[in-house]
Amino acid sequence: MAEDAEAGFWSIGELHRQFTSRALSPVEVTAIYLDRIEATHDELHAFLLVTSELAFRQARASEQRYVDGAPLGVLDGIPLAVKDVYDTKGIRTTAQSALFADRVPRVDAAVVERLASHGSVLLGKLALTEFGAGVAGPTDVPPPARNPWDVRLSPGGSSSGPAVAVAAGLCAGALGTDAGGSIREPASACGVVGLKPTFGLVSRRGCIQLAETLDHCGPLTRSVKDAAIVLDAIAGFDPGDAGSAEVATPSVVELLDQSPLGFKVGVPASLIEAAGGIDAEVRDAFDAALNTLQASGAHVVEVALPDIEYEPAVFATILNFEAFAFHRSDAIAHPELYGRSFFKRLVAGSMFSAADYAQALRGRSLVRAGLERTMQTVDVLALPTRPRPAQPFGTETGGWARPSLRHPFNVTGQPAISIPCGFSGDGLPIGLQLVGRWFEEPQLLAFAHAYEQAHDWSSRRPG
């Protein structure tokens, strides 16, 4: 069991090496993860649905490819799991909503297809907050995922299940979604890596949407390198997603070892100040991270984000208006099937006029233009991912109309990654957020990887 626990935390690269050398097989590793999922379920509730039969079928097929000396790549046989907003053919996909309790898609989401084409194994569907925007409560049905560092605390959201499963060694990596920080925020609270790629880089086809122009799909993993491996597999143009971009997608993994020497890091001090309430331990961990970056050869400078004061209104209008547009007919037919927290968002969305929405789009262009000017002067932005470490359930209200450390980069569509950068006195993880230029994931992840190499934060485990 001790060895099984170790295997639960192996990197994707290490698992691939084990498979290639035939020291361990995809079937054995799949069994280890499924045992770990079962053993922790009553405490963590990371999974809404475990797809054991499919997982073993995929693992056996992968094992045969390794026996034949023809694996499909580094992801072949790697057990992954996806947030329960990704459609899975013939497998219930609910968005953790009573409305979709019996919804069974007929086709896989684009990224589920892509992962399968690389030979990965699907362990199951992961918990979230309702439709990716509700607020979890400890008495919810089904029960919310719990933070493995302290099960009394919230893991953050909305990609709670992916962050918990990765942190607790229940899968080798996971996919989340992020319309307003939903990958980065739980990644920070659970001490894992969470990447929101540039808008348009990863297809959202077959993903239950929250907000059409803010939603992003991306990985949560235990290291930046693992995030790069998953990103390489899922990135690429898809005509089936209206937001998909036809851009070159160079391998991020191959460019991961670029030196950060000479990188210019911008600290948006006024945004951090406006977000308010930064915990002293988070501030200390962030300052220490900046010192590490400087020591590794980066230049750290303070930067202004022009017109950022309009961002909270822009974000709140776009998100709620778009969510309402998607849900209006279901909300009329079955209002009782929505949770109160999410329904409030729909009500808010219904209160905005088309002119408000158009004004918000103008504001978005203004905010993006300001960020474009700022990003001409620095390579990355650095800021805390969240103001505080994990908090008790019920104290995180979402704050959708207030200055945020994460929302601005959904509005602009820039790539942003959260990586562990320390721990509080209570042993809770703290996250550092790095934000790059549009479609410059290779540079952003190389920089994050260099920071990660300077510390052992990512190697610590809960429990």
Added chain:
Amino acid sequence: VKAWDESDPFVIAVRKHQTAEELAEIEAIVENVTTLLARLEESLENDADG
């Protein structure tokens, strides 16, 4: 904040499932947002005027 049409089926659903207190809370947030949007509009118009 947009005036509600009480015959709109969504508004009817809201009246059934949302308390007056919850509605007032949402309305206050939306009002703050639309105030900021109005300020944004003013700023954009000023910029356009040179």
